[in-house]
Amino acid sequence: MIAVVALMGGVAVSAQDYSPAFRPDAMDDRPAGEPNQVMVLATPHLSQWRDRLRPETVEPLVSRLAKWQPTAVATEDSSGLLCDMMRRQPARYEEAYRSYCFDPSRAALATGLDVPTANAKADAMLADWPDIPAPAMRRTLAATFLAAGEPASALVQWLRLPDSQRIADGILTSDLVDLLKARAQRVNETDLIAARVAARAGLERVWSVDDQSTYMGALQDEEGYGKALTHAWDNEATKARIAQSDALASAITSSDGLLNLYRAFNDPSYAIEAYKSDWGPALAAPSPQGFGRRYVAYWETRNLRMVANIREVLGRRPGTRMLAIVGSSHKGYYEAYLHQMRDVKLVDIAPVLK
Numbered sequence: 558m559i560a561v562v563a564l565m566g567g568v569a570v571s572a573q574d575y576s577p578a579f580r581p582d583a584m585d586d587r588p589a590g591e592p593n594q595v596m597v598l599a600t601p602h603l604s605q606w607r608d609r610l611r612p613e614t615v616e617p618l619v620s621r622l623a624k625w626q627p628t629a630v631a632t633e634d635s636s637g638l639l640c641d642m643m644r645r646q647p648a649r650y651e652e653a654y655r656s657y658c659f660d661p662s663r664a665a666l667a668t669g670l671d672v673p674t675a676n677a678k679a680d681a682m683l684a685d686w687p688d689i690p691a692p693a694m695r696r697t698l699a700a701t702f703l704a705a706g707e708p709a710s711a712l713v714q715w716l717r718l719p720d721s722q723r724i725a726d727g728i729l730t731s732d733l734v735d736l737l738k739a740r741a742q743r744v745n746e747t748d749l750i751a752a753r754v755a756a757r758a759g760l761e762r763v764w765s766v767d768d769q770s771t772y773m774g775a776l777q778d779e780e781g782y783g784k785a786l787t788h789a790w791d792n793e794a795t796k797a798r799i800a801q802s803d804a805l806a807s808a809i810t811s812s813d814g815l816l817n818l819y820r821a822f823n824d825p826s827y828a829i830e831a832y833k834s835d836w837g838p839a840l841a842a843p844s845p846q847g848f849g850r851r852y853v854a855y856w857e858t859r860n861l862r863m864v865a866n867i868r869e870v871l872g873r874r875p876g877t878r879m880l881a882i883v884g885s886s887h888k889g890y891y892e893a894y895l896h897q898m899r900d901v902k903l904v905d906i907a908p909v910l911k
Contacts, residue, residue, distance in 0.1 A: 581899040588900045591876035595867065595895055596625065596904035598880060599822045599888035600746045601802070607744040609810055615749050617812045618819060621909050622750070623757040627880040630755045631867055632747045633887070634765040637661065637706020641672040643770060653769040664703035667730045675704035683761055692722035696729040702762070703733055710762035712740050712752040717761075751882050766866035766881070771858045773851055785848040786839060794834035820910050828889025835886065860890035867891075868898060875900070 603610055635643075640658035643650035661672055670678060679701045682694075690698075695714045702711035715723060715737045723738075725731040740748055747763070755763050776782050805821055808814030821827065836856060842849030863883070871877050883891060895901045 580897075582897050584899055586899070588875075592902040593871040593875060593877050593879070593900055594902050594904050595871070595879045595881055596627070596906050596909070597823075597888050597891050597895075598622065598750075598819070598882045598906055599827065599885040600750070600882055601806075601818065601822065601885060602746065603749060604743075604745045606806070606809060610744050610749070610815075612749060612753075614810065614812055614815055615753075617816060618910075619750055619753050619757065622754045622880060625878070625880065625909050627754065627758055627878050628760070628874070629764060629870055629877050629879040630751050630758075630760060631764045631766045631870065631879055631881040631883075632709060632751045633767045633863075633883045634659075634709060634747055635767045635769050636765040636866075637672050638676055639765075639768060639770060640706050649772050650770065657767070657769045659706050659708045661704050661706045663732055663736065664700060667733055668700050668704045668728045670701065670704040672704070672706050675701050675706075679705050679707070679710075679762075686761065692718055693726060696722075696724075696726045698761075699737065700727075700729040700733055703736065707762070707765060708736075708740055709747045709752050709765065712737060712748060713755045713760065713762055715741065716752060716756035746882055751880075754880065764866070764870045766863050766870070768859055768862035768866065771855050771862070773855050776848075776851075778846065781844065781846065782848045782852075785842050785844040785846075786852055789838040789842040789849055790835065792834060792838055794830055798830060798834050816910060820907070822885040823888070823906050823910060827885065828892070831886055831889060857890070860887060861894060863887070864891060864894040867895070868901070871901065 635657050637659070640654060643654045643658065647654070661675075664675075665671060668675065679698065682698055682701065687694075695718050699711040699714035702708070702714065723734070725734045743749070751763050755761075801821065805814070805818040809818055836853050839849035839852050867879065867881060871879065881891060892903055896903055
Protein backbone atom coordinates (compact mmCIF):
# COMPACT_ATOMS: atom_id res chain seq x y z
CA MET A 558 0.00 0.00 0.00
CA ILE A 559 2.85 2.36 0.85
CA ALA A 560 4.47 1.58 -2.50
CA VAL A 561 1.24 2.41 -4.33
CA VAL A 562 0.91 5.72 -2.52
CA ALA A 563 4.53 6.54 -3.27
CA LEU A 564 4.04 5.62 -6.89
CA MET A 565 0.95 7.80 -7.14
CA GLY A 566 2.82 10.63 -5.49
CA GLY A 567 5.66 10.19 -7.94
CA VAL A 568 3.28 10.40 -10.87
CA ALA A 569 1.82 13.63 -9.51
CA VAL A 570 5.27 15.16 -9.20
CA SER A 571 6.65 13.92 -12.50
CA ALA A 572 3.54 15.11 -14.34
CA GLN A 573 4.75 18.64 -13.77
CA ASP A 574 7.89 17.92 -15.80
CA TYR A 575 6.36 15.72 -18.47
CA SER A 576 7.19 16.57 -22.07
CA PRO A 577 6.09 14.65 -25.14
CA ALA A 578 8.49 12.34 -26.91
CA PHE A 579 7.01 13.35 -30.28
CA ARG A 580 8.13 16.81 -31.40
CA PRO A 581 7.60 17.53 -35.09
CA ASP A 582 10.10 20.41 -35.03
CA ALA A 583 12.85 18.03 -33.84
CA MET A 584 12.41 15.54 -36.70
CA ASP A 585 15.19 15.49 -39.29
CA ASP A 586 13.26 13.97 -42.20
CA ARG A 587 12.57 16.03 -45.31
CA PRO A 588 9.07 16.54 -46.76
CA ALA A 589 8.83 15.83 -50.49
CA GLY A 590 9.19 18.78 -52.85
CA GLU A 591 9.77 22.44 -52.13
CA PRO A 592 9.16 23.54 -48.54
CA ASN A 593 6.37 25.86 -47.52
CA GLN A 594 7.98 29.13 -46.52
CA VAL A 595 6.34 31.71 -44.25
CA MET A 596 7.75 35.17 -43.65
CA VAL A 597 5.91 37.07 -40.90
CA LEU A 598 5.73 40.86 -41.02
CA ALA A 599 4.85 42.38 -37.67
CA THR A 600 3.03 45.66 -38.21
CA PRO A 601 1.50 48.41 -36.13
CA HIS A 602 -2.11 49.14 -36.98
CA LEU A 603 -1.59 51.94 -39.47
CA SER A 604 -5.12 53.31 -39.16
CA GLN A 605 -4.01 55.15 -36.02
CA TRP A 606 -1.95 57.39 -38.31
CA ARG A 607 -4.46 57.79 -41.13
CA ASP A 608 -3.87 61.56 -41.21
CA ARG A 609 -0.10 61.21 -41.46
CA LEU A 610 0.61 58.33 -43.84
CA ARG A 611 0.49 58.37 -47.62
CA PRO A 612 0.95 55.52 -50.13
CA GLU A 613 4.30 56.94 -51.25
CA THR A 614 5.60 56.67 -47.68
CA VAL A 615 4.85 52.95 -47.66
CA GLU A 616 6.26 52.35 -51.16
CA PRO A 617 9.79 51.33 -50.07
CA LEU A 618 8.29 48.71 -47.75
CA VAL A 619 5.87 47.43 -50.39
CA SER A 620 8.69 47.21 -52.92
CA ARG A 621 10.90 45.19 -50.59
CA LEU A 622 8.11 42.75 -49.75
CA ALA A 623 7.09 42.27 -53.39
CA LYS A 624 10.70 41.53 -54.36
CA TRP A 625 10.60 38.52 -52.05
CA GLN A 626 8.07 37.15 -54.58
CA PRO A 627 5.40 35.71 -52.28
CA THR A 628 2.93 33.30 -53.84
CA ALA A 629 0.36 33.98 -51.09
CA VAL A 630 -0.35 36.89 -48.75
CA ALA A 631 -2.25 36.48 -45.47
CA THR A 632 -3.76 39.31 -43.45
CA GLU A 633 -5.22 39.92 -39.99
CA ASP A 634 -8.79 40.08 -41.27
CA SER A 635 -11.73 37.79 -40.60
CA SER A 636 -12.88 35.89 -43.67
CA GLY A 637 -16.27 36.46 -45.21
CA LEU A 638 -17.33 32.92 -44.35
CA LEU A 639 -16.33 33.32 -40.70
CA CYS A 640 -18.15 36.66 -40.51
CA ASP A 641 -21.24 35.11 -42.09
CA MET A 642 -21.25 32.48 -39.35
CA MET A 643 -20.78 35.15 -36.67
CA ARG A 644 -23.58 37.28 -38.09
CA ARG A 645 -25.97 34.34 -37.64
CA GLN A 646 -25.17 34.09 -33.92
CA PRO A 647 -25.68 37.62 -32.59
CA ALA A 648 -26.00 36.51 -28.97
CA ARG A 649 -22.36 35.47 -29.07
CA TYR A 650 -20.76 37.53 -31.78
CA GLU A 651 -22.69 40.73 -32.50
CA GLU A 652 -20.05 43.03 -31.06
CA ALA A 653 -17.20 41.21 -32.79
CA TYR A 654 -19.10 41.13 -36.08
CA ARG A 655 -19.78 44.85 -36.00
CA SER A 656 -16.19 45.66 -35.04
CA TYR A 657 -14.22 43.37 -37.33
CA CYS A 658 -16.36 42.31 -40.30
CA PHE A 659 -16.90 43.89 -43.70
CA ASP A 660 -20.54 44.54 -44.60
CA PRO A 661 -21.21 42.78 -47.94
CA SER A 662 -24.82 43.97 -48.27
CA ARG A 663 -24.14 46.49 -51.07
CA ALA A 664 -22.34 43.85 -53.10
CA ALA A 665 -25.07 41.30 -52.39
CA LEU A 666 -27.62 43.75 -53.80
CA ALA A 667 -25.53 44.32 -56.93
CA THR A 668 -24.59 40.69 -57.58
CA GLY A 669 -27.52 38.75 -56.15
CA LEU A 670 -25.03 36.58 -54.27
CA ASP A 671 -24.96 35.77 -50.57
CA VAL A 672 -21.62 35.19 -48.84
CA PRO A 673 -21.39 31.38 -49.19
CA THR A 674 -22.51 31.47 -52.83
CA ALA A 675 -20.11 34.29 -53.67
CA ASN A 676 -17.20 32.41 -52.09
CA ALA A 677 -18.04 29.32 -54.10
CA LYS A 678 -18.26 31.39 -57.28
CA ALA A 679 -14.90 33.07 -56.62
CA ASP A 680 -13.27 29.68 -56.03
CA ALA A 681 -14.77 28.33 -59.25
CA MET A 682 -13.59 31.33 -61.25
CA LEU A 683 -10.04 31.08 -59.93
CA ALA A 684 -9.93 27.33 -60.58
CA ASP A 685 -10.36 28.08 -64.29
CA TRP A 686 -8.55 31.42 -64.36
CA PRO A 687 -6.58 32.21 -67.54
CA ASP A 688 -3.02 33.55 -67.49
CA ILE A 689 -4.22 36.81 -69.03
CA PRO A 690 -7.83 37.44 -67.97
CA ALA A 691 -9.93 40.01 -69.77
CA PRO A 692 -10.59 43.21 -67.78
CA ALA A 693 -14.28 42.30 -67.60
CA MET A 694 -13.33 39.06 -65.82
CA ARG A 695 -11.36 40.98 -63.22
CA ARG A 696 -14.27 43.36 -62.66
CA THR A 697 -16.65 40.43 -62.21
CA LEU A 698 -14.27 38.73 -59.79
CA ALA A 699 -13.84 41.99 -57.84
CA ALA A 700 -17.61 42.28 -57.40
CA THR A 701 -17.81 38.61 -56.44
CA PHE A 702 -15.11 39.03 -53.79
CA LEU A 703 -17.01 41.99 -52.33
CA ALA A 704 -20.14 39.85 -52.09
CA ALA A 705 -18.01 37.10 -50.53
CA GLY A 706 -16.96 39.44 -47.73
CA GLU A 707 -13.37 39.62 -49.02
CA PRO A 708 -12.81 43.31 -49.83
CA ALA A 709 -9.00 43.07 -49.80
CA SER A 710 -9.09 40.44 -52.55
CA ALA A 711 -11.51 42.64 -54.49
CA LEU A 712 -8.99 45.45 -54.18
CA VAL A 713 -6.24 43.18 -55.57
CA GLN A 714 -8.34 42.68 -58.70
CA TRP A 715 -9.02 46.42 -58.92
CA LEU A 716 -5.32 47.28 -58.61
CA ARG A 717 -4.42 44.78 -61.32
CA LEU A 718 -6.66 46.55 -63.80
CA PRO A 719 -5.19 49.27 -66.02
CA ASP A 720 -6.42 52.73 -65.02
CA SER A 721 -8.56 52.91 -68.16
CA GLN A 722 -10.37 49.70 -67.17
CA ARG A 723 -11.28 50.75 -63.62
CA ILE A 724 -14.87 51.38 -64.57
CA ALA A 725 -18.36 50.20 -63.73
CA ASP A 726 -19.37 47.22 -65.83
CA GLY A 727 -21.89 44.41 -65.41
CA ILE A 728 -22.27 43.42 -61.77
CA LEU A 729 -19.50 45.83 -60.77
CA THR A 730 -21.88 48.74 -60.39
CA SER A 731 -20.92 52.38 -59.95
CA ASP A 732 -21.71 51.98 -56.25
CA LEU A 733 -19.18 49.15 -55.97
CA VAL A 734 -16.64 51.13 -57.99
CA ASP A 735 -16.96 53.95 -55.48
CA LEU A 736 -16.46 51.44 -52.68
CA LEU A 737 -13.25 50.13 -54.29
CA LYS A 738 -11.92 53.62 -54.96
CA ALA A 739 -12.47 54.50 -51.32
CA ARG A 740 -10.85 51.24 -50.26
CA ALA A 741 -7.76 52.03 -52.30
CA GLN A 742 -7.28 55.22 -50.25
CA ARG A 743 -7.72 53.64 -46.83
CA VAL A 744 -4.73 53.76 -44.50
CA ASN A 745 -4.36 50.33 -42.94
CA GLU A 746 -1.91 47.48 -43.39
CA THR A 747 -4.35 45.35 -45.42
CA ASP A 748 -5.25 47.88 -48.11
CA LEU A 749 -2.08 49.95 -48.09
CA ILE A 750 0.43 47.08 -47.92
CA ALA A 751 -1.02 43.57 -48.35
CA ALA A 752 -3.27 44.23 -51.35
CA ARG A 753 -0.56 46.21 -53.12
CA VAL A 754 2.09 43.56 -52.51
CA ALA A 755 -0.26 40.85 -53.77
CA ALA A 756 -1.12 42.84 -56.91
CA ARG A 757 2.52 43.64 -57.63
CA ALA A 758 3.52 40.00 -57.10
CA GLY A 759 0.94 38.91 -59.69
CA LEU A 760 -1.42 37.26 -57.21
CA GLU A 761 -5.19 37.16 -57.55
CA ARG A 762 -6.22 37.51 -53.91
CA VAL A 763 -5.15 37.76 -50.27
CA TRP A 764 -6.13 35.32 -47.53
CA SER A 765 -8.06 36.56 -44.49
CA VAL A 766 -6.82 34.42 -41.59
CA ASP A 767 -7.89 36.26 -38.44
CA ASP A 768 -10.42 34.60 -36.14
CA GLN A 769 -12.50 36.71 -33.78
CA SER A 770 -14.91 33.88 -32.94
CA THR A 771 -13.33 32.97 -29.60
CA TYR A 772 -16.11 32.82 -27.02
CA MET A 773 -15.00 32.58 -23.40
CA GLY A 774 -18.42 32.84 -21.82
CA ALA A 775 -19.78 35.74 -19.79
CA LEU A 776 -17.25 37.60 -17.66
CA GLN A 777 -19.81 38.49 -14.98
CA ASP A 778 -17.60 41.38 -13.81
CA GLU A 779 -16.30 43.32 -16.80
CA GLU A 780 -15.11 46.21 -14.66
CA GLY A 781 -13.09 43.85 -12.48
CA TYR A 782 -11.66 42.17 -15.58
CA GLY A 783 -10.51 45.51 -16.95
CA LYS A 784 -8.96 46.58 -13.65
CA ALA A 785 -7.09 43.29 -13.27
CA LEU A 786 -5.52 43.54 -16.71
CA THR A 787 -4.73 47.23 -16.37
CA HIS A 788 -2.90 46.47 -13.13
CA ALA A 789 -1.03 43.55 -14.72
CA TRP A 790 0.09 45.71 -17.64
CA ASP A 791 1.41 48.45 -15.36
CA ASN A 792 5.03 47.35 -15.45
CA GLU A 793 8.44 48.50 -16.63
CA ALA A 794 8.35 46.41 -19.80
CA THR A 795 5.09 48.08 -20.85
CA LYS A 796 6.52 51.53 -20.19
CA ALA A 797 9.58 50.69 -22.27
CA ARG A 798 7.43 49.41 -25.17
CA ILE A 799 5.31 52.55 -25.14
CA ALA A 800 8.36 54.80 -25.08
CA GLN A 801 9.94 52.90 -27.97
CA SER A 802 6.75 52.99 -30.03
CA ASP A 803 6.21 56.70 -29.43
CA ALA A 804 9.78 57.52 -30.45
CA LEU A 805 9.54 55.45 -33.64
CA ALA A 806 6.09 56.78 -34.53
CA SER A 807 7.30 60.38 -34.37
CA ALA A 808 9.31 59.77 -37.56
CA ILE A 809 6.90 57.70 -39.66
CA THR A 810 6.10 60.48 -42.14
CA SER A 811 9.42 59.69 -43.86
CA SER A 812 10.08 56.41 -45.66
CA ASP A 813 13.21 55.78 -43.58
CA GLY A 814 11.27 56.45 -40.39
CA LEU A 815 8.55 53.97 -41.30
CA LEU A 816 11.12 51.33 -42.25
CA ASN A 817 12.93 51.87 -38.95
CA LEU A 818 9.66 51.26 -37.13
CA TYR A 819 9.11 47.99 -39.00
CA ARG A 820 12.70 46.93 -38.36
CA ALA A 821 12.24 47.47 -34.63
CA PHE A 822 8.86 45.73 -34.43
CA ASN A 823 10.29 42.73 -36.31
CA ASP A 824 13.43 42.42 -34.22
CA PRO A 825 13.45 39.09 -32.30
CA SER A 826 13.71 40.96 -29.01
CA TYR A 827 10.33 42.61 -29.56
CA ALA A 828 8.30 39.42 -29.06
CA ILE A 829 10.12 38.63 -25.81
CA GLU A 830 9.57 42.11 -24.42
CA ALA A 831 5.92 41.97 -25.48
CA TYR A 832 5.46 38.79 -23.43
CA LYS A 833 7.13 40.39 -20.41
CA SER A 834 4.85 43.39 -20.83
CA ASP A 835 1.55 41.62 -21.53
CA TRP A 836 0.81 37.90 -21.25
CA GLY A 837 3.37 36.97 -18.62
CA PRO A 838 2.07 39.52 -16.10
CA ALA A 839 -1.51 38.61 -17.02
CA LEU A 840 -0.90 34.95 -16.20
CA ALA A 841 0.48 35.99 -12.82
CA ALA A 842 -2.41 38.35 -12.03
CA PRO A 843 -3.86 37.16 -8.69
CA SER A 844 -7.59 37.83 -9.25
CA PRO A 845 -9.69 35.00 -7.75
CA GLN A 846 -11.76 34.90 -10.95
CA GLY A 847 -8.64 34.12 -12.97
CA PHE A 848 -9.16 37.16 -15.21
CA GLY A 849 -5.58 37.25 -16.46
CA ARG A 850 -5.55 33.57 -17.30
CA ARG A 851 -8.88 33.90 -19.10
CA TYR A 852 -7.45 36.74 -21.16
CA VAL A 853 -4.38 34.69 -22.12
CA ALA A 854 -6.63 31.74 -23.00
CA TYR A 855 -8.54 34.00 -25.40
CA TRP A 856 -5.29 35.31 -26.88
CA GLU A 857 -3.69 31.92 -27.40
CA THR A 858 -6.88 30.43 -28.82
CA ARG A 859 -7.15 33.23 -31.34
CA ASN A 860 -3.52 32.86 -32.42
CA LEU A 861 -3.82 29.08 -32.71
CA ARG A 862 -6.83 29.48 -35.00
CA MET A 863 -5.08 32.12 -37.08
CA VAL A 864 -2.08 29.84 -37.56
CA ALA A 865 -4.41 26.94 -38.36
CA ASN A 866 -5.94 29.08 -41.11
CA ILE A 867 -2.45 29.79 -42.45
CA ARG A 868 -1.63 26.09 -42.41
CA GLU A 869 -4.82 25.35 -44.35
CA VAL A 870 -3.83 27.82 -47.06
CA LEU A 871 -0.34 26.30 -47.29
CA GLY A 872 -1.95 22.90 -47.79
CA ARG A 873 -3.76 24.10 -50.89
CA ARG A 874 -0.50 24.35 -52.80
CA PRO A 875 2.55 22.78 -51.14
CA GLY A 876 5.64 24.85 -51.74
CA THR A 877 3.88 28.16 -51.08
CA ARG A 878 5.90 31.27 -50.23
CA MET A 879 3.60 33.13 -47.86
CA LEU A 880 3.92 36.64 -46.54
CA ALA A 881 1.85 36.79 -43.34
CA ILE A 882 1.10 40.36 -42.24
CA VAL A 883 -0.15 40.65 -38.68
CA GLY A 884 -0.27 43.03 -35.74
CA SER A 885 3.08 43.20 -33.95
CA SER A 886 1.85 41.48 -30.78
CA HIS A 887 0.92 38.36 -32.76
CA LYS A 888 4.25 37.72 -34.47
CA GLY A 889 5.90 35.87 -31.58
CA TYR A 890 2.95 33.49 -31.27
CA TYR A 891 2.71 33.05 -35.04
CA GLU A 892 6.33 32.02 -35.34
CA ALA A 893 6.30 29.82 -32.22
CA TYR A 894 3.31 27.84 -33.47
CA LEU A 895 4.46 27.66 -37.10
CA HIS A 896 7.92 26.50 -36.02
CA GLN A 897 6.38 23.32 -34.59
CA MET A 898 5.11 22.24 -38.01
CA ARG A 899 7.32 19.89 -39.98
CA ASP A 900 6.18 21.22 -43.37
CA VAL A 901 6.69 24.91 -42.60
CA LYS A 902 9.97 26.77 -42.91
CA LEU A 903 10.15 30.19 -41.28
CA VAL A 904 11.96 32.94 -43.17
CA ASP A 905 13.75 35.75 -41.36
CA ILE A 906 12.30 39.07 -42.51
CA ALA A 907 15.27 41.17 -41.31
CA PRO A 908 17.24 40.94 -44.61
CA VAL A 909 14.14 41.98 -46.58
CA LEU A 910 13.69 45.09 -44.42
CA LYS A 911 17.28 46.29 -44.84
